[in-house]
Amino acid sequence: MRQAEQDLWKEKLGEFREKTEAFYGGEMDKKDYKGFSGKYGSYAQRDGKAGMLRLRFTGGIMKKDQLKFIADSIEKHHIDLVHLTTCQTVQLHNLKPAQIYDIMEHALEHGIVTMGGGGDYPRNVTMSPLSGAEEEYFDVAPYARAAGRYLLGFIDKKKMPRKLKVAFSNRPENVPHATFRDLGFTARRDGTFDVYSAGGLGANPRFGLKVAEAVDPEMILYYIRAMWEVFLAYGNYENRAKARTRYMQQTLGEEGYQKAFQEKLQEVFASGEDLRIQVECEEIKKTGDGTRAEGRWIVKQKQEGLYAFHYHPLGGSIHPSRFREIYDCIADMDQVEIRLSPDESMYVIHLTGSEVRRLEKVLDDGAKTLFEASVACIGASICQVGVRDSQKLLKAAVEAVRASGLSDEALPQIHISGCPSSCGTHQIGRIGFRGGVKMIDKVPNPAFNLFVNGCDEEGRERMGKELGAILEKDIPAFLVEVGKASDAYGKGFDCWMEEREEEFQQIGKKYIIG
Secondary structure, eight states, rough: OOOHHHHHHHHHHHHHHHHHHHHHHSSSOHHHHHHGGGTTTTEOOSSOOEEEEEOGGGGGGHHHHHHHHHHHHHHHTTTEEEEEEESSSSEEEEEHHHHHHHHHHHGGGGGGOOSSSSSOOOOEEEEEETTTTTSSSOOOHHHHHHHHHHHHHHTSSSSSOOOOOEEEETTTOOOTTTGGSSSSEEEOOTSOOOEEEESSSSSBBBEEEEEEEEEGGGGHHHHHHHHHHHHHHHHOOOOOOSSGGGGGGHOOOHHHHHHHHHHHHHHHHTTTTOOOOOOOOOOOOOOOOOOOOOOTTTTEEETOOEEEEEOGGGGGOOTTTTHHHHHHHTSSSOOOEEOOTTTTTTEEEEEEEHHHHHHHHHHHSSSSSGGOOOOOOOTTTTTOEEEEOOOHHHHHHHHHHHHOOOOOOOSEEEEEEEEEOOTOGGGGGGEEEEEEEEEEEEEEEEEEEEOOOOOOOOOOOOOEEEEEEEEGGGGGHHHHHHHHHOOOOOOHHHHHHHHOHHHHHHHEEEEEEO
């Protein structure tokens, strides 16, 4: 980040300090403060006594100096809670105002911007975390970075749709959910992008509509600008709950929206503004050291002899000390960097065989099975709008499954959201849970609604089917029973669900509250 850009963002922090002091001094209510502070990437936590700060990393790309900055900040401010998010950001929790100011300002010196990390602004641009390191149609990272820079320029422009989310996918696995974001670019074999728009999870979920095919990658900013123009013309500013791009599918109809997008796109082209970009892919000159490495969490890269290590802390809640330990391990390793993943995990990429073995010894507390690599939002103990504690549920479920002795293939990665916002992406999980309340004899009971058979793969997307509510206390037992039935079939969970789904349904009926 250039010095002029740093200075520009730092100038904007004065008002944040003023309003934050007013809030914590009791002169501003939580709702008003939330509406203001989100622009700066910070929110008050549920108890109103501390705050969180969201550090943006475009495409989830974290360089070593940025990793060190986080480690330094954690130690300087004694930070005790850190969360990796499904939008490839890092959330620092339990912060006092002075800590927030200090981290927010000094983060800029390391190219980390918090502005627009929350509120009604362009959010962190996401991408496939192994782009450039795995077999793919092409490396989308340079385009994600260009989009991220461009979108920062919209933060102070005329009103944006809420949470404008842009994603880039390098292959059909569609890890960043590019086909159901506000705007998504999916790579094609021919080196171009297909473009999807007006999608999103949460209330009134929608898959994106394809608005363009075979787009030259150098033209992507025209499509971002067109997305903004469409919302300015047709977005719902009267009802904040519906001020998301996906609601335009309802108001305009699918064909009407696609037509509106094309009309705005042509206006952008006709404006004469030159938004073409030229990018260069990072050249990986590093070669392997002859050491072979294999394991569940070791990924062989497309670069001969290089590997990525996949580390998934439980529920994305990484122990703060891990940042220093990772940095100390990789500091002298050439071209190594971190890639945050949309499933609340991280990859350390461009490792030789001996380097990945060194790192594996440091990161020995991560998920051991696919189920333990499940996704859970930060939950109601921290989040203002949360209904249930997703982290607590996941911890209880993992403990029960470990004690049951199930095989590694018995259960899939599950997705847990503490409320309908779907920060835990429950709607596209093989098994998903959404926090809520179930009334029994007029008494509210903690519960989660069960969703099954969601899919995020490009071309096969589907929302999970909602089956009903299960009491929170019964969910670990439900998952163990499902796992035992899957194990008894002997072919793994996916095969069992495809061939014996009626067994799953019967187990569900025993736990679902009518």
